[in-house]
Amino acid sequence: MKPDLRFELLDKDAPRVTVRFAGQAYDVPEGANLAAALLAAGVDAFRQTAHRGVGRAPFCMMGACFDCLVEVDGVSRQACLMQVAPGLDIRPARQLREGPYAAR
Template identity: 55%
Template structure:
C-alpha cells in the first residue's frame, strides 16, 4: 500500500478510471494517482489474463498500460489532468482461442528444426 508523504498542496483534479471517479493533484503520474488511491491492478495480460499493475514507474516495463481515447498508454508516463477518462484495456478472451503460448511455440520450433 502507498500513502501520502504529506497533505497535498497543489491543485486537485478529478479523473475517471474504469468507471470510478478519483481525485489527485494535477500533473501527478496517473499510475501514482491510482496507487495512492489503493488501485494496484490496472490490466490483465493478453497471454494468460493475469492481473498486472505498475512495476518500474519510469516508462521501461510497460506493465501499467491503460487506454485513453482508445490509445494504449503507459500510466506512469501520463500526467493526471482534469476530466481525464481512463479505461482498462479490454480483457482478452483467453478461453475461446488458445494463444500461441511458449510450450506450443517450442513444439513448432521442434518441428521446424526437424524439417
C-alpha cells in the first residue's frame, strides 16, 4: 500500500500549503495538526532513536510519548502539539552530530 493510501483526508477542499521535512517538500492542509498532516503525507519515521538508531513515528498524538519529536528553528518540539503553517522547515529531532567541535 502506498503511504498516502494509509490515510483518508475527509476535508478534501482544505487549502494546502507547502512545508519541508528533512529537506523534502510536502503539500499539507493549512492549520492541520502537524504530526497528523505529515503522517498522511507519507512521512514514515519522524526521528531516529539515540541508542539503536531505529525510526519512530507519532504514537499517542496527545503530547505524552515524544515519538513525534522534530526540530523547528533549532528547538526540538512535539509535532503533535504544532499546527501546519506555510513555509515550516522541519528536521527530524536532532541527534548527535558535528557541533562547534568534533565529537570526542
